[in-house]
Every structure is written in structure tokens, then in C-alpha cells.
Amino acid sequence: MxxxxxxxxxxxxxxxxxxxxxxxxxxxxxxxxxxxxxxxxxxxxxxxxxxxxxxxLEEFQFDDSATIGHDYLETQREVRKYLRITKYELPKLKAYVKPFQPPTKTQILRFRTSTYIGEANHPAARKVVLTVDTKSLPLTNPELHKFLLLVGPRYDPVKEQIKMSCEKFQDRSQNFKWLSDTLDKLINEAKKEPETVSDVPLDLRHAAKNMKPKVRFPKEWNRPTTTTTTTTTTSTTATTPATETA
Known part of the structure; x- marks a missing residue:
């Protein structure tokens, strides 16, 4: 066999x-x-x-392509689909062009997602990352201190930002909602009696590597640059004709 x-x-x-x-x-x-x-x-x-x-089921007569062949054809179809969109659909977007407007003071949340073209069910496509500046949060200094204690290692003291991510749900919109609700819960919890934890120091060991001062070579230790001037002397010799004696 x-x-x-x-x-x-x-x-x-x-x-x-x-x-x-x-x-x-x-x-x-x-x-x-x-x-x-x-x-x-x-x-x-x-x-x-x-x-x-x-x-x-009928008996397979080997008159069809294999699975890998169908996968290759499906990839080609998807590539041609996006090529057609690029050629025929993207030029229509010019009618909807709007001037850029910077975010307002109330729009403080930044979400980041990743899209993998050709892989609709990529496991990392559902991940959502939330970034927000601590200065833009509607919190006082004691409330902000308690808020930073709650977020823990998600706080970056160098950039002064909070960074959280979520990929626990299959749908991306659910991860958006979870991050937004979690941030609201943290802010509400930070506003409850913040003076009780005002004497608790922040644990910044997770950012100790980034907080180290950068060692730079002192300018005073640089070797001084000397400029040498070369003088060229030109000597002229006068030739006197010899006198002939008879």
C-alpha cells in the first residue's frame, strides 16, 4: 500500500x-x-x-484542488479586493475631506488598535490600548496620588501617562468599553477619601530603569582643539651678471 x-x-x-x-x-x-x-x-x-x-457523500474523484490551493486562491481574491478598493473607492473619499482639528480638552483618551490585512481573525487584532495623560485627568493632587496608587505599574512617571490594554473579549468594541468603564471606576474610587492614603509612597520600581539619569561625558573633559598656523617663507636670490675682463 x-x-x-x-x-x-x-x-x-x-x-x-x-x-x-x-x-x-x-x-x-x-x-x-x-x-x-x-x-x-x-x-x-x-x-x-x-x-x-x-x-x-459521493466518492472523491480527485477533480478538485487541495486545501492549500483553495487557501492560496482565497488570498489572491482578498488582495484583488483591496486593489479594487484602492483604485475605485479611495478617490471617492475626497468629497468627505475635513480640515484637521486638534482634540479638545475633554477628549483626553487615546485608543490604539492594530489591523492585520489578510487575517480577519488574527488574535492580536482585538487588542485595544488606552493611553491618557495624568495632567489631563479631573483630579486634585490628593486624588491623583490615590489614583496612581490604584493603577500601580501602569503609570509611566517619565511620560506622566497611564497605559492600559485589554484583549479579554472577542470583539474589539467590547474591549473599548471595558477600558473606558475601568478608567471611570478608578477615577470615582480615587475621589473617595483620598486623604487616607496620602502618606503612602508610590512604588516606582517598575520604571526604575527608565528613571536612571543618563550619564553624559562632561564638556570640560574634552580635549582642547589647537589650531596650528603654518607660515611659509619665500626667499628670493638676486643674480648679478659676471663681468668679463679683457
Whole structure:
């Protein structure tokens, strides 16, 4: 049996699939084996449930492409889809162009997402990252101190920003909502008796590496640059003609 299988991976897979289908069909009772007349009656009746039954499947005749071939064709279709959008749909967006307006003081939240073209179900596509400046939060100094104690290592003391991410939900909009609700809960909790934790210091060990001062070479230690001037002396020699004596 192994000698009849082609040595190529595609041929080997096709031969194994054909052998498995034949073994399954021969192990079934004669009354359950597919027949052309029965398949014709099933197709004409439109009963899709019976057509999906494994006992009613026709024998594979190796007249179709393999799974890897269908995946390649699907990739080509998606590439051509975006090429058509680029050529015919993107020029229409000029009618909706608006001048850039910087965010207002109330628009303090920044969300970042990643889209992987060609991979609709990429596991990292649902991840949402929230960034907000601590100076823009509607909190007093004691409330801000309690807020920073609550967020913990999500606080960056160098940039003075809070950074949170969420990918626990399958849909991206749910992760948006979770981050927004969590930030609101933290702000509301920070406003409740902030004086009780005013003497608790912030734990900034997570940012100790970024907070180290950068060692720079002192300018006073630089070697002084000396400018040497070269003077060129030109000597002129006067030649006196010799006098001839008779």
C-alpha cells in the first residue's frame, strides 16, 4: 500500500484521503452506500441536511484542488479586493475631506488598535490600548496620588501617562468599553477619601530603569582643539651678471 503512494506531499495526502474514503464506504452496509439515483433525488428535494450526511457523500474523484490551493486562491481574491478598493473607492473619499482639528480638552483618551490585512481573525487584532495623560485627568493632587496608587505599574512617571490594554473579549468594541468603564471606576474610587492614603509612597520600581539619569561625558573633559598656523617663507636670490675682463 505504501509503495503505491506518491512521494510528493500533495500526492501522499490525496492517496491517503482516497484510501480513507474507500475504507469508510466499503465498511458501510450496502443499503447505505451512495448511489447516483439517490443523490439525484436528494439534490432535487433540496434537503440540505441529508446532503451533509456522510453516508450520502459521493466518492472523491480527485477533480478538485487541495486545501492549500483553495487557501492560496482565497488570498489572491482578498488582495484583488483591496486593489479594487484602492483604485475605485479611495478617490471617492475626497468629497468627505475635513480640515484637521486638534482634540479638545475633554477628549483626553487615546485608543490604539492594530489591523492585520489578510487575517480577519488574527488574535492580536482585538487588542485595544488606552493611553491618557495624568495632567489631563479631573483630579486634585490628593486624588491623583490615590489614583496612581490604584493603577500601580501602569503609570509611566517619565511620560506622566497611564497605559492600559485589554484583549479579554472577542470583539474589539467590547474591549473599548471595558477600558473606558475601568478608567471611570478608578477615577470615582480615587475621589473617595483620598486623604487616607496620602502618606503612602508610590512604588516606582517598575520604571526604575527608565528613571536612571543618563550619564553624559562632561564638556570640560574634552580635549582642547589647537589650531596650528603654518607660515611659509619665500626667499628670493638676486643674480648679478659676471663681468668679463679683457
Amino acid at each position: 505504501l509503495r503505491s503512494i506518491t512521494r510528493t506531499p500533495l500526492g501522499m495526502a490525496a492517496s491517503v484521503h482516497k484510501l480513507a474514503v474507500r475504507t469508510l464506504m466499503t465498511s458501510l452496509p450496502a443499503s447505505d452506500r451512495p448511489r447516483s439515483s439517490a443523490m439525484g433525488a436528494i439534490r432535487s428535494s433540496g434537503n440540505s441536511k441529508d446532503m451533509l450526511d456522510i453516508t450520502n
